[in-house]
Amino acid sequence: MVKFSYLQPGKQAVFKDRFVTKVNECLIPYSEGAKGDIGLIGLPFSKTSISLSQASDAPKTIRANLSSFSTFSGEKEKDYKNISIIDFGDVQTHPTDLEESIERLHVSVREMLENNACQRYIMLGGDHGVSFPSIRAFKEHYGEVGVIQWDAHHDVRNLYDGGRTNGTPFRSLIEGGHLKGGNLVQVGIRDYANAKEYHDYTKEKGISVYTMEDIENTGIIPIIKKELERLSELVDVIYLSVDMDVVDQAFAPGCPAIGPGGITSRELLASISAAASHEKVKAMDIVEIDPSKDFRDLTSRLAAASMLRFMYN
Amino acid sequence: MVKFSYLQPGKQAVFKDRFVTKVNECLIPYSEGAKGDIGLIGLPFSKTSISLSQASDAPKTIRANLSSFSTFSGEKEKDYKNISIIDFGDVQTHPTDLEESIERLHVSVREMLENNACQRYIMLGGDHGVSFPSIRAFKEHYGEVGVIQWDAHHDVRNLYDGGRTNGTPFRSLIEGGHLKGGNLVQVGIRDYANAKEYHDYTKEKGISVYTMEDIENTGIIPIIKKELERLSELVDVIYLSVDMDVVDQAFAPGCPAIGPGGITSRELLASISAAASHEKVKAMDIVEIDPSKDFRDLTSRLAAASMLRFMYN
Amino acid sequence: MVKFSYLQPGKQAVFKDRFVTKVNECLIPYSEGAKGDIGLIGLPFSKTSISLSQASDAPKTIRANLSSFSTFSGEKEKDYKNISIIDFGDVQTHPTDLEESIERLHVSVREMLENNACQRYIMLGGDHGVSFPSIRAFKEHYGEVGVIQWDAHHDVRNLYDGGRTNGTPFRSLIEGGHLKGGNLVQVGIRDYANAKEYHDYTKEKGISVYTMEDIENTGIIPIIKKELERLSELVDVIYLSVDMDVVDQAFAPGCPAIGPGGITSRELLASISAAASHEKVKAMDIVEIDPSKDFRDLTSRLAAASMLRFMYN
Amino acid sequence: MVKFSYLQPGKQAVFKDRFVTKVNECLIPYSEGAKGDIGLIGLPFSKTSISLSQASDAPKTIRANLSSFSTFSGEKEKDYKNISIIDFGDVQTHPTDLEESIERLHVSVREMLENNACQRYIMLGGDHGVSFPSIRAFKEHYGEVGVIQWDAHHDVRNLYDGGRTNGTPFRSLIEGGHLKGGNLVQVGIRDYANAKEYHDYTKEKGISVYTMEDIENTGIIPIIKKELERLSELVDVIYLSVDMDVVDQAFAPGCPAIGPGGITSRELLASISAAASHEKVKAMDIVEIDPSKDFRDLTSRLAAASMLRFMYN
Amino acid sequence: MVKFSYLQPGKQAVFKDRFVTKVNECLIPYSEGAKGDIGLIGLPFSKTSISLSQASDAPKTIRANLSSFSTFSGEKEKDYKNISIIDFGDVQTHPTDLEESIERLHVSVREMLENNACQRYIMLGGDHGVSFPSIRAFKEHYGEVGVIQWDAHHDVRNLYDGGRTNGTPFRSLIEGGHLKGGNLVQVGIRDYANAKEYHDYTKEKGISVYTMEDIENTGIIPIIKKELERLSELVDVIYLSVDMDVVDQAFAPGCPAIGPGGITSRELLASISAAASHEKVKAMDIVEIDPSKDFRDLTSRLAAASMLRFMYN
Amino acid sequence: MVKFSYLQPGKQAVFKDRFVTKVNECLIPYSEGAKGDIGLIGLPFSKTSISLSQASDAPKTIRANLSSFSTFSGEKEKDYKNISIIDFGDVQTHPTDLEESIERLHVSVREMLENNACQRYIMLGGDHGVSFPSIRAFKEHYGEVGVIQWDAHHDVRNLYDGGRTNGTPFRSLIEGGHLKGGNLVQVGIRDYANAKEYHDYTKEKGISVYTMEDIENTGIIPIIKKELERLSELVDVIYLSVDMDVVDQAFAPGCPAIGPGGITSRELLASISAAASHEKVKAMDIVEIDPSKDFRDLTSRLAAASMLRFMYN
Ligand SMILES: [Ca+2]
Ligand SMILES: [Ca+2]
Ligand SMILES: [Ca+2]
Ligand SMILES: [Ca+2]
Ligand SMILES: [Ca+2]
Ligand SMILES: [Ca+2]
Ligand SMILES: [Ca+2]
Ligand SMILES: [Ca+2]
Ligand SMILES: [Ca+2]
Numbered sequence A, B, C, D, E, F: 001m002v003k004f005s006y007l008q009p010g011k012q013a014v015f016k017d018r019f020v021t022k023v024n025e026c027l028i029p030y031s032e033g034a035k036g037d038i039g040l041i042g043l044p045f046s047k048t049s050i051s052l053s054q055a056s057d058a059p060k061t062i063r064a065n066l067s068s069f070s071t072f073s074g075e076k077e078k079d080y081k082n083i084s085i086i087d088f089g090d091v092q093t094h095p096t097d098l099e100e101s102i103e104r105l106h107v108s109v110r111e112m113l114e115n116n117a118c119q120r121y122i123m124l125g126g127d128h129g130v131s132f133p134s135i136r137a138f139k140e141h142y143g144e145v146g147v148i149q150w151d152a153h154h155d156v157r158n159l160y161d162g163g164r165t166n167g168t169p170f171r172s173l174i175e176g177g178h179l180k181g182g183n184l185v186q187v188g189i190r191d192y193a194n195a196k197e198y199h200d201y202t203k204e205k206g207i208s209v210y211t212m213e214d215i216e217n218t219g220i221i222p223i224i225k226k227e228l229e230r231l232s233e234l235v236d237v238i239y240l241s242v243d244m245d246v247v248d249q250a251f252a253p254g255c256p257a258i259g260p261g262g263i264t265s266r267e268l269l270a271s272i273s274a275a276a277s278h279e280k281v282k283a284m285d286i287v288e289i290d291p292s293k294d295f296r297d298l299t300s301r302l303a304a305a306s307m308l309r310f311m312y313n
């Protein structure tokens, strides 16, 4: 047999600086009995989006963008290269049976959790519809769930006009008994992006809603901190649900429902850092990125940076 | 005859949530005797732009982007679905006779106003050249006009080097006696985007000029409020003329003359809201968006959001 | 009331040469009792595509491209401006219930046919999945159907691996008893684009298959003519089903499943002309164009040109 | 003073292979008294296009693409590096006075010809409207002109609906007495791209028209040769007018009015070679390329290749 | 431990039709002692390109496009799913030492061959510079090499003006004694794409040159067959070197040096099939595809189709 | 000889407003003995980038974008049209000998300085690797150099893993004795963009490092001012090295290594203004812009605006 000098079949040939650990190098495909810090799962599903969306491609693109980041924080003078990320892979969805696909997402998140392999979990959508089966699985595994939702939209549309879409996850959760309205916090809600009936619904259900004006007036960090405090009294686990369209279209041009007047990248990253530092925060999903609509993966790159803020604390 | 179950010939098939009113659903083509809140007219003309521009396509694109917005403001807890928008359509321009085209814009705005159908009007350019015939028509109909112009540029170029272009509207208005220099306010003027002679011209004519440094130092809202106060003493009607290149290129990449160092989307939207709340403000034009140069309609979307700030007060 | 000189509210302002009739000017939204030459219906559905597809946007884009064509043929020295096209609009599909959507397509094509308003019909997909409900409706209305399918693929995949997708329409039709294998002709089948089992299936069911090599050797026109002759003895109506991916990727870059080695634009147009001249040919669908993947609407423009070849004979 | 080792201020730094002459290296800006083989002039004007067009940018882009070609023909085993191209630059047009601009084009082509500096001339449009002033200048300088026009369209629209546009040059020439109908040959005319009235006009004026079907049946070379023979008896000079939209959209995607079913690149290049070999052929224009709509300059590259076929004979 | 129902960590989730084998499923990373039919190696190097090129990304993109093809040929009624492709991976190049990188390519191809694992080999460039080390390795392993080069260019530039670039591989091979001029065949050489001195060089060295005119006159298949016959008498192994810029820019828009007037996709595929059927043909490289310049991977898709023609015979 | 009315051979035809001086009009190609205010040189080299980069095209693109700016500052009421910019052209690099290319950059900057033609200099990269030869030349000419580096990265990678790349310039400078660690200031360093070892290296060498958090807390202007003060005591000349990836990806999308969380355009421009007002600041380079990855030259436009802030003080 001939030894290879410059070939490693099965591995990609990339330049390696011996002192740099790229975040993607910390991804380890799950194998039986594995334990790690962060569990990662892809929920590549967006067929129930109201407008046709390729958000199902985001898990692949976001993972790929992890290679743009290293594990070292100069601010904290700390290298996180030993934080291991167990990658459970992507859920296999069904091409035409959408109910079945939603159930598969639910089952898969639950099976991941049942392995008790990790401390914290990241779910990559997909459209926002995936948060319904995902949060439901967390409820089943951990008990009472609190949710902080970054979003321009309430996502509590009625279910009779189009079934379970990316506009309905939080209504599905509340009406299915998986989430109490009082345990849901919505941050970044924008004018002219919602309907009066759904605004009224959030009030009726006791959902805490913070608009862009609230953020401009109070700052996003104080809002997050205050609500973490409140929720931590009420729930067993806190789940962050990050719909990237909360970010202004200039900073996140790859969302299906982009618009002006949202938060900046810095506001997003800082607020995720603030939230992730709380010990009851054990899960984050990132949804509503359609890589085919993006420019140079700006939005997926921001998603990858958000993952780092969640993981490295 | 067979009844159709899922077909409505002549109407587009779009998903409808019964509780959501999209802004485009409030557009009503003008018909004889109609009355409404907002009059909307397209001025699809950009052949007199110094650099070739497809800003003439903007009225169509901006209208299309209204479907990205609903009529409900959570900040004000108010649904504006009853604000009717009377759409007067687009002016038919002439392919080769540019003087004739400018005159057609003038005549059309005047004819729209003469119907006295609405309280307020929105004119969608087109390049900035359209503000000349448009403001002239307002002068003729309403009397003395005050103008607040959002722009990186003075737009008071000489008329002998290239005739009436998108660089000359305010000079044309002043020299034609349609607008007094003292009644013109320019906000967002940028360094290295103008010439000394035109700077001197603004001084000589008594135009109020606010640069980006003024905005950084004072804030855009106080400037707008102060000038509204001043103008309202002097004029019969106030007209907002929004050249989108006042916005930084990162937030409005679809303008012909983009550049760095401009205002943000939030500054634009907030300042339009501030201006629109004054009762003498009865008109707004939005100009200098070339959809063919844009990315994902970011700039047209911002224009549509600007319309909402003007309409819903 | 003021008369408008250059405004026509509700109509688009476009340049009009008095001697030119654009094809889009011949589109008339269906109204009760209307009669015309060609019936046009949009089947904007592609959620059952195996790979995510925005083919559901094609009906709108193809219609828009009709404005690039006039009604006059110099070859035949004939102006077709009097051929009226009755536009039945687009079927309203359901966002999440895909079986329901397929049934709506079926019902809508059937209801269109039951009006007996036209001589011939054009169905605009959508992905190839729409041919199943569409051809089924023709079978129900006209009796035995013959189909000539332009396609790189057989589209007779099994139904258990993914349900009814864009890879299964002809299997669904055959197994549902709506189409006999012997009445189906497939033209343009390409190497390395199909599986042995499906090749065997076509043989078993008596489907006539013509590969690219057959086309290179025999020419596409003789194949079409021979099969028209054969089919016309067997069936009541002949339906053309044009999957645009039969065309080489250089000429039709906007299909989801593009590839090299297909037919040219000229071969497509000439073969449609040849087929459309047969009196039993009463229907054509055009499918598998995803405008979001196209360049300058090249593929939708080719689709519009194909419509003309079908309509003007 | 310091000598520079690797700097040549005022010249671009490009890799130079000592044995390769790029065609752009043969361009010499005209200076008083210069003589050369080919005269080159840019006619960067497209404001009279019916649809907004940036064809005015083509002269710059086509010239830039000359650097993709060398001067050596292997087929003829001949190096054309000594064929000098005198570049007269681009005509300065007026931003808003379109009549004036057309006159400037006319005056400039005439002034170029009056220098008698070259044997043959290439005019780079611009839209097809530039052929009117250009051919008029040739008529004035050389006497009777024959024209072979490669085009999908007749370009003899009426002048009252929109003035002199890119749809009217040959009507303007004929009605102005600058060109006899019998001396005009149109090659590549396409179905559903013209109107009956204009078809009739070509007949009435004795224009020779060859459609795509004629080309398919006869071949484009025999057509060109036959018409050159005929024209050479009648005229003093033959002018080739190449509207790139005669080429199929797959090969020339950068024309404003693209469509399927046109000639291929090879057919264009071979037919220009055939025409250019005739000694009475002294001029060629290339028009209707909008670089902003192109992909990777495919169309401008084809234009540059066309120039080579004309120049190197 | 929890079993997963829909997750396979480490594997991509893709729709699987049980009867379809995609070509990418046949790729097996090399492991010690493995034997197979086709050896595949990536030579991701293009830093020596004269014009900056990202052809180094092509191995990854071409491999990815194999998933667009199945293993079944309907023309031959044969399924090639048992043809195994041993993937040796990509050579690790050096970021700044280019000589070292070329040597690594050489060493790696040699080491691959020394394993004697396969019957035939495919090398994916990179720019055409990679053919120098690759063919050199074949010479060392197999003895006398014959080469058929599909190319618009001779690639025999002098070495003193820029060192070993993508314009010099065949000169490097001939002058290094790795290839005899008489054993080199060049097909598709284009006018105005080469220099006289290099044309003369091919004559002097006895290289067989076929221009586009030769192809138009004789057909590409007869040329290939005749030269295979001739070469097979002279050499131990025949190596196909496919520079994709031999193909017309409309069919292969992703090459750095695109141009009009080249061969079509069908001509390329048919000629590779013809060549690959000869038993002495044991190697093929595909070079000069820059995926960053391509549209929808048209060119990489054509490369993948070319691989199939080579592998499945 | 015929005089031309509207032609100026050798000059581009552009619209000229007699009162506007565009910055590009102030560029004068260097000729022997010339004196001016600003010296400009292009360092079009990026082959040593770790990831393939077309930053070598930036000098051309940035120069072209100077035509988007005039010479007049309204803030300062000052016209800088008399500030002359002597353009020394672009360094001719070698296609394959990268060490040689770096040396050519070094020699060329040195030769430029030896002419003593200007007061201040601007070097346009290229990737950041060009700062090594450039700063080395300044050291040789002026004595001790202080550097303020705007960058997300330290750029002090080891030299053994890949030689001198765009990741090593400041290590090369320090280890070559051309720059003292204490004289280097790094501003804008970002988390997860560097490695611990390089962070430690900056400490060990006494480099002043300011992170994004420092900027958020202190503001960028105070940091710059403080460090200018400090450096001016220690060095003979201060050199600004602007890696555009210090800017957030939303404002500078055309850098190879973009990411979220960087400074805004306004922060960049203001901080360059602040730095340039110091008299010891005599040089600025701008690096890491790849125009092929940009959108509408946003990043090159920002670079041009940065040049103005440096030149006009
Ligand atoms: Ca949401
Ligand atoms: Ca949302
Ligand atoms: Ca303006
Ligand atoms: Ca402006
Ligand atoms: Ca199909
Ligand atoms: Ca197909
Ligand atoms: Ca024409
Ligand atoms: Ca034409
Ligand atoms: Ca080559």
Ligand SMILES: [Ca+2]
Pocket (backbone or CB within 6 Å): E151, E152, E153, E243, E245, E246, E257, E288
């Ligand atoms: Ca080549």
Ligand SMILES: [Ca+2]
Pocket (backbone or CB within 6 Å): F128, F151, F153, F155, F166, F243, F288
């Ligand atoms: Ca750097």
Ligand SMILES: [Ca+2]
Pocket (backbone or CB within 6 Å): F151, F152, F153, F243, F245, F246, F257, F288
């Ligand atoms: Ca950097």
